[in-house]
Amino acid sequence: MSPAPPVRSDDPGSFPWSVFHERHPKLVQQVLDALPYGPAERAAVEDLLAESTTGLLRPLTDDGDDHELWLAWGRDVWGTPWGEAPFLWAESYFYRRLLAATGYFGSGAWRGVDPFAPFKDAELAGPAVDEELAALDGLRGLTAERRTEALLASALWGNRADLSFGLTAAPVAGRPAGLVADDSRLLLAAPAAAGPARICLVADNAGRELLPDLVLVDHLLTEAPATEVVVYVKPYPYYVSDATMADALATLRRLRSSAEPEAGRIGLRLWQAMNTSRLAVRTHPFFCAPLPYREMPPDLRAGFAGATLTILKGDLNYRRLVGDQLWPAITPFAEVAGHFPSPVAALRTLKSDVVVGLDPQVVADLDAYGTPWRTSGTHALIQVHGMA
Numbered sequence: 469m470s471p472a473p474p475v476r477s478d479d480p481g482s483f484p485w486s487v488f489h490e491r492h493p494k495l496v497q498q499v500l501d502a503l504p505y506g507p508a509e510r511a512a513v514e515d516l517l518a519e520s521t522t523g524l525l526r527p528l529t530d531d532g533d534d535h536e537l538w539l540a541w542g543r544d545v546w547g548t549p550w551g552e553a554p555f556l557w558a559e560s561y562f563y564r565r566l567l568a569a570t571g572y573f574g575s576g577a578w579r580g581v582d583p584f585a586p587f588k589d590a591e592l593a594g595p596a597v598d599e600e601l602a603a604l605d606g607l608r609g610l611t612a613e614r615r616t617e618a619l620l621a622s623a624l625w626g627n628r629a630d631l632s633f634g635l636t637a638a639p640v641a642g643r644p645a646g647l648v649a650d651d652s653r654l655l656l657a658a659p660a661a662a663g664p665a666r667i668c669l670v671a672d673n674a675g676r677e678l679l680p681d682l683v684l685v686d687h688l689l690t691e692a693p694a695t696e697v698v699v700y701v702k703p704y705p706y707y708v709s710d711a712t713m714a715d716a717l718a719t720l721r722r723l724r725s726s727a728e729p730e731a732g733r734i735g736l737r738l739w740q741a742m743n744t745s746r747l748a749v750r751t752h753p754f755f756c757a758p759l760p761y762r763e764m765p766p767d768l769r770a771g772f773a774g775a776t777l778t779i780l781k782g783d784l785n786y787r788r789l790v791g792d793q794l795w796p797a798i799t800p801f802a803e804v805a806g807h808f809p810s811p812v813a814a815l816r817t818l819k820s821d822v823v824v825g826l827d828p829q830v831v832a833d834l835d836a837y838g839t840p841w842r843t844s845g846t847h848a849l850i851q852v853h854g855m856a
């Protein structure tokens with residue numbers, strides 16, 4: 469398999485270019501409007517936007533714990549235009565620099581203040597979550613198989629609730645258009661593991677994505693094969709709505725304190741599962757690295773090895789799993805995901821160009837479809853590798 473070139477953001481007609489030149493200006497304004505930052509933070513954020521659209525990549529100037537890591541990660545790109553770096557690298561660095569610009573890694577009062585908290589808090593407290601909590605009572609009337617299918621689907625489509633997308637993307641009419649690949653039968657038919665079964669879930673967005681993810685985790689612990697679940701979150705705020713430990717705890721509290729009976733029961737079970745380590749929430753610096761999962765460090769690789777299954781949620785995790793490269797869409801998923809140290813399932817709504825493992829006729833039909841199906845968030849996939 470000859471490696472495909474990396475996706476870059478230097479083509480003015482491309483989606484990655486629009487992320488930097490159209491979405492990020494909107495996002496920056498929303499961040500500056502949402503919290504009362506002072507002149508220093510505002511100037512630093514505006515300087516970042518100017519640098520990332522017309523300037524050259526500069527190394528970090530803050531003293532975050534990951535300073536040396538980033539210095540090494542950027543050794544091939546410092547001093548080059550942002551658009552000439554790999555899109556995954558440049559976009560990831562943009563979010564790391566945005567935190568630095570708001571003082572998140574500084575020694576002042578803004579240290580540790582999540583610049584995306586206003587958006588995440590509003591979503592979690594909002595009426596849509598009230599409705600989703602109420603809907604959980606309907607789960608009890610389903611058969612175990614239908615419950616699993618319903619929870620897998622809600623975890624999958626929960627990925628549409630991505631604020632970096634939702635805050636800035638052009639609205640696309642209509643409901644989700646459907647699945648471009650669906651290996652869910654491999655997940656649903658997975659035999660109960662003979663011995664202890666550890667399932668890892670690499671979380672993506674907080675709020676309306678993490679909520680169904682945690683409900684699925686409860687299901688895996690109470691009705692499915694898992695004897696232990698590890699949920700990985702980001703070590704710091706990232707891509708607007710990516711979940712941190714603070715977001716996981718807020719979501720657990722939202723469930724446990726709910727007046728809806730089933731939501732409250734699920735929240736209590738998850739809380740107790742954390743008390744007994746049947747559910748562990750972990751993090752690692754690599755989850756905010758600008759690199760593909762093929763390059764994960766040995767300690768993280770060892771953490772996934774031996775898992776019965778790792779579920780990777782969302783678009784960014786998919787890009788990092790398969791490699792943010794211009795693969796032909798019919799490239800076999802196994803060829804580019806086979807490096808992962810455990811059986812792996814990707815649950816993702818399509819919000820960027822990269823996609824693999826599609827049937828040629830599906831690609832032809834989608835390309836005739838007209839709407840930018842790769843980036844509009846209207847289509848999704850469930851792809852599995854390593855499960856019989």
Ligand SMILES: O=P(O)(O)OC[C@@]1(O)O[C@H](CO)[C@@H](O)[C@@H]1O
Nearest residue numbers: 630632633782783784785819820
């Ligand atoms: O990983 P998520 O949250 O599903 O999606 C993140 C993401 O889609 O947002 C950006 C565009 O807004 C993409 O470049 C990036 O992959």
